Amino acid sequence: MTDLTDLSIAQARDLLAKGDLSSKELTQAQVTSMEGKRELNAFITETPDKALEMAEASDTRRAKGETGKLEGIPVAIKDLFCTKDVLTTAGSHILDGFRPFYESSVTTNMFREGAVMLGKTNLDEFAMGSGNLTSYYGGAINPWRAKGDNRNLVPGGSSGGSASAVAGRMALGATGTDTGGSIRQPAAFTGIVGLKPTYGRCSRWGIVAFASSLDQAGPMTRSVRDSAIMLGAMAGHDPKDSTSADIAVPDFEEGLNGGVKGLTIGIPKEYRVDGMPEEIETLWQQGIKWLEEQGARTVEISLPHTKYALPAYYIVAPAEASSNLARYDGVKFGLRVESDDLTEMYEKTRAEGFGAEVKRRVLIGTYVLSAGYYDAYYLQAQKVRTRIADDFKQAWQQVDAILTPATPSAAFSADDPPSDPLAMYLNDVFTVPVNLAGLPGISVPAGLTGDGLPMGLQVIGKAFDEATVLRIGQSLEDAAGFDARPEGY
Amino acid sequence: MSLDKATVARISRLARIATTEEEQERLAGELGGILAWVEQLGEVDTDGVEPMTSVVEMLLKSREDVVSDGGIADDVVRNAPKSAHGFFVVPKVVE
Amino acid sequence: MGITLEGATGTWEYVIGLEVHAQIISNSKLFSGASTEFGSEPNSQVSPVDAGMPGMLPVINLACIEQAVKTGLAINGEINLTSVFDRKNYFYPDLPQGYQISQFKQPVVTGGHIDIELEDGTQKRIGVERLHVEQDAGKSLHDQDPNASYVDLNRSGVGLMEIVSDPDMRSPEEAAAYVRKLRTIVRYAETCDGNMQEGSMRVDANVSVRKAGEEFGTRCEIKNLNSVRYMQRAIEFEAMRQIDVLEAGGKIDQQTRLFDVAKNETRSMRSKEEAHDYRYFPDPDLLPLRFEQAWVDEIAAGMPELPDAKMARFMKEFGLSAYDADVLVAEQENAHFYEHVAEGRDKKLAANWVISELFGQLNKAGKTVEDSPVSAEALGELIDLITDDTISGRIAKDVFADMFESGKAAGVIVEEKGLKQVTDTGAIEAVIDEVMAREPEKLAEYRGGKDKLFGFFIGQVMKASGGKANPKAVNELLKTKLQG
Incomplete structure (x- = not known):
């Protein structure tokens, strides 16, 4: 048998079904792996006891013939999901010691489908960041390194710990959340698959909110099929989330191998940005060719407001965040810096509890919503957002899906990140428009840079058409035959 | 758009985040840079464009008017840095 | 009927507008399934949503909106088929989310009016600017500990209607009549129990003064008045205070003030000293609230x-x-x-x-x-x-x-x-005969033209019958008998 940490979810599922493997064995292998790779700092909290307990319970259920979609599959959970009685930090000092008395809807769904939780993965503080550099618990490390270079690389962000855990063979899959690219960018940086579903596909209930109109949970896995399986277990209408879509969850695995024949794929000309490395451009062209070879038609399309997506995002997301993060005030949970004066208690608690990037965004958000600036910033940004969504609607008249690079570059050094916040924000240039329009997008590993680092391609689909996105993703995966893995992992 | 220190001080007060003068200085530069960058949105013609109110077109869902939650006072205060007799405790508030 | 105030420099007039917060009658809260019942153990009627726990989301209780629509119809307002919930951002210990979900730009009801009866029997129409739905805050207790305040979130998230009047009232009495009338209306509509002691109805009064015919002056808002009587006193005091300031050559600062019942005065609220900047924006956790005119019509048809x-x-x-x-x-x-x-x-x-x-x-x-x-x-x-x-x-x-x-x-x-009235003419005649026999002089005077004595005889007969004689019969029979 192959190494149990190398199994895909689909493979493990088959072995478990045949009785060739128990969830306990499978889980133990992941726990051992997790405990042996702490240098990657992928987990904030490991829950091996809980994992083994859940695995045993799964084996018992299986013996009784009860199996869910993720029955017995050990997964990692981004530490943005509230998990009952398990420390939940959002990567922030301000949530010190917070143990929710409730379980997020997505993890509830997954556990109902038999998933086993290995632990809570590292992330940028409150999911704000593209390099996992803002975590209070120190950044997670990318298992990949550039050829001939010993420097640690970032796994991307904000779901960097999940990416690192999956790429580093510590979990078969992991949950992520994606507000501006936080699933797809780390997936691309670590050579795995990351799927951001349509806004409303997965419930946001119980996920620590960053930007409510953009946040969406999704799977991070080592194959497209695994993402299809995992999404099926995560998704579903939730009456506790007013923005959750009341539509049926299809069987995403079905038709996964249907191919791209007859599909029209849009290639947006605006995604050819200045300063984009040649290798990314080449990969994109390669992706186009792969799809054409498999019978798809590609056409150039225009998404004219693309360049305004990032600035619009950096108004809308901080504005919502400034309000969402007001509840961290030292009164009900987490950190409190004592003072005799209430206002001082608030100010000291939040000054100490939030890191620099979170403060920056809360302050920007506070500013753009403040009296006299609302119309010029927030309202204008939401109008631009309508424009961006309209660009996509226009495109859907003509194409079934859109192909773009996932990121404008491969992973960068953890020791030498861009010093300017703006340069950091540019990481999300290809992913942010998808969040603004609420659409599904997948990042599929498709090649390596000259330095031997993974790069990803992104497929964007129509709202609630994850099935087509996954099908195209599968075709890309088949054509790319990406089987590189980080050395030593 | 450049921000001055006084403005940074005002918004950090609004956001209840203590900032030192040094931090205000630094933030004035950083935030000013970000604001200058987002100002390009002004170029977009948005005449007659409705601001986005919901990403996905659907109707607001609602709840039945039934009591289905509560009765968990211990849970509610169990994560509180300070509580007493079932209440959250905060520094004396002067109205 | 406006009341004027005599100052040293002339006659001043009250200008009063009221914001009434009326607790919606519903079983559960506006955005959560916790109970709205009054007076339970601290934090026992709190869902994680009401406590602002991380990751919690609001889901609207449509019954609360129905109540607001009913009230809107009852005050002759226009019901908006689309309205929007906004977040009003500020920090306070009894506001666990760090924002209150309210309606700012697009309330569920706009316009309307309430007619009040004045003491002279005339009516006055008071305009209503808007009615919107919002969450109540929790409760801070300041007297439990010398150095700390205690916070109970049982009220946090209970549905409120805020009904904002135009500045149409010209005396504390008019303000009182408005609050009483509004209370009557919401109680008829069964949308609020109007219980001011329990805080189901609270009033914020916006008060300013002006010389007759001049522009409105700067107003102060007196917060959280929970009785009509206190409200009247607070308005009176506040107007006098403003007149004193203005007549001494000062100017009024727009302020939020609190009424101190014991001292019978208003004072500036320390906690509200800072300039307000609530940074309202549409709550991204909720979609715009839309409903059909047919639903409104159905509600209207069912109004009492x-x-x-x-x-x-x-x-x-x-x-x-x-x-x-x-x-x-x-x-x-x-x-x-x-x-x-x-x-x-x-x-x-x-x-x-x-x-x-x-x-x-x-x-x-x-x-x-x-x-x-x-x-x-x-x-x-x-x-x-x-x-x-x-x-x-x-x-x-x-x-x-x-x-x-x-x-x-x-x-x-x-x-x-044995209080039955005596209508038997025989019995009454007997009593009349007895009285006439007893009072010969009066009888003579009567017969001599002193008509006024008729009342005297009525009284005597009624008295003699123990009040039981039928007055009408007494009247008729007596008239005949006295004529002789």
Whole structure:
């Protein structure tokens, strides 16, 4: 048998079904792996006891013939999901010691489908960041390194710990959340698959909110099929989330191998940005060719407001965040810096509890919503957002899906990140428009840079058409035959 | 758009985040840079464009008017840095 | 009827606008499934949503919106088929989310008016600017510990209607009449219980003063007034304070103030000193609230008769005076009671009995019609005894007092005490003969032309009959007999 940490979810599922493997064995292998790779700092909290307990319970259920979609599959959970009685930090000092008395809807769904939780993965503080550099618990490390270079690389962000855990063979899959690219960018940086579903596909209930109109949970896995399986277990209408879509969850695995024949794929000309490395451009062209070879038609399309997506995002997301993060005030949970004066208690608690990037965004958000600036910033940004969504609607008249690079570059050094916040924000240039329009997008590993680092391609689909996105993703995966893995992992 | 220190001080007060003068200085530069960058949105013609109110077109869902939650006072205060007799405790508030 | 204030520099006028927060009657909270019941153990009626726990999301309780629509219809407002929930951001320990979900730019109701009855019997129309729905905050207790405040979130998230008037009131009395009328309306509509002691209705008063005919002055807002009487006092004090400031050459700072009942003064609220900047924006956790006109029509069709309509009907159909009708409709229970008594009986007589006798006794006993010892049926029976001449109106008052005391039926009391009116002409004639025989001089004077003495004889006869003689019969028989 192959190494149990190398199994895909689909493979493990088959072995478990045949009785060739128990969830306990499978889980133990992941726990051992997790405990042996702490240098990657992928987990904030490991829950091996809980994992083994859940695995045993799964084996018992299986013996009784009860199996869910993720029955017995050990997964990692981004530490943005509230998990009952398990420390939940959002990567922030301000949530010190917070143990929710409730379980997020997505993890509830997954556990109902038999998933086993290995632990809570590292992330940028409150999911704000593209390099996992803002975590209070120190950044997670990318298992990949550039050829001939010993420097640690970032796994991307904000779901960097999940990416690192999956790429580093510590979990078969992991949950992520994606507000501006936080699933797809780390997936691309670590050579795995990351799927951001349509806004409303997965419930946001119980996920620590960053930007409510953009946040969406999704799977991070080592194959497209695994993402299809995992999404099926995560998704579903939730009456506790007013923005959750009341539509049926299809069987995403079905038709996964249907191919791209007859599909029209849009290639947006605006995604050819200045300063984009040649290798990314080449990969994109390669992706186009792969799809054409498999019978798809590609056409150039225009998404004219693309360049305004990032600035619009950096108004809308901080504005919502400034309000969402007001509840961290030292009164009900987490950190409190004592003072005799209430206002001082608030100010000291939040000054100490939030890191620099979170403060920056809360302050920007506070500013753009403040009296006299609302119309010029927030309202204008939401109008631009309508424009961006309209660009996509226009495109859907003509194409079934859109192909773009996932990121404008491969992973960068953890020791030498861009010093300017703006340069950091540019990481999300290809992913942010998808969040603004609420659409599904997948990042599929498709090649390596000259330095031997993974790069990803992104497929964007129509709202609630994850099935087509996954099908195209599968075709890309088949054509790319990406089987590189980080050395030593 | 450049921000001055006084403005940074005002918004950090609004956001209840203590900032030192040094931090205000630094933030004035950083935030000013970000604001200058987002100002390009002004170029977009948005005449007659409705601001986005919901990403996905659907109707607001609602709840039945039934009591289905509560009765968990211990849970509610169990994560509180300070509580007493079932209440959250905060520094004396002067109205 | 505006009241003016004499200052050293001339005559000043009150300008008052009110914001009334009315707690919506519902089983569960506006955005969570926790109970709205009053007075439970601290934090026992709190869901994680109401406590602002990480990751919690609001889901609207449509029953609360239905209540707001009902109220909107009751104050003649325009119901907006699309409205939007916004977040109002500020920090306070009883505001666990760090924002209040409210409606800012697009409230569920715009416009409307409430007609108030003034003491001189005239009516005045007070404009309503808007009605919006929002969450209540929790409660901070400041007297439990010398160095700390205690926070209870049981009220956090309870649905409120904020009803904002135009600055149309010109005296504390008008303000009081407005609050009372609004309270009556929401109680009729059954959308708020109007209980000011329990905080189900709280008033913020915006007060300014101006010289007659001048522009509005700068206003101050007095927060959280929880009785009509205190509100009147607070407004009076605040207006006087402003006049003193202005007449001393100062100017009014727009402020939020608190009324100190013990000291009978208003003072600036420290916690609100900072300039407000609530950074309103549409709550991204909620979509715009949209409903159909058909739903509004359905609600309108199911509305109970409202106080104005009832008052008009009492005046037009029952012939009651404006005063009587106003008193009767002020509380829906009173109006119901009255209608029950008046059913099939003389409407004015019924009104007199309900207002003068019943309300008088209830007031004295500190009771309401709901716990009245005399039921509507019982009072009706008493009135019937008057109408069919079984007893006189004067005897009826004694019988009523007895009924109120003992709870016995009127007929039983009349029977037991032998209070039946004497209508037998023979018996009455006998009494008249007796009185005439006793008073020969008066009789002579009467017959000599001193007509005024007729009343004297009536009194004597009634007295001699123990009040039981039928006054009408006495009148007729006496007239004949005295003529001789």
